Amino acid sequence: MKPGIHPDYHPVVYRDRAANFAFLTRSTRTSEQTIEWEDGRTYPVIDVEISSASHPFWTGKSRMIDTAGRVEKFYARYGRK
Known part of the structure; x- marks a missing residue:
């Protein structure tokens, strides 16, 4: 590595x-x-x-998303085929 061009890399908590x-x-x-x-x-x-x-993906404590409401909104806007 060239000296003087790289940032200081040190231990951090x-x-x-x-x-x-x-x-x-x-x-x-x-x-x-x-x-x-x-x-x-x-x-x-x-x-x-x-x-x-503390991230929900790693802790397994994810939120429930209202997918039924989204689907009904989609059908209301574009209709069923």
Whole structure:
């Protein structure tokens, strides 16, 4: 790799406050906030709104969608053949 052209790639903690879940990974993002991780070191922390711990696809708690209403609306607009 050429020196001086790549962004700083360092350990960062991503935290999902809704699910009380955090994970340590590497990223080019940074933050002024820090957190002390399980290994005793301090890392920058980035808060996210949704992660695999709170996303409906991964948790299995998906919403029910009113498909019958959509189908009836389609038939009302375009008719049945």
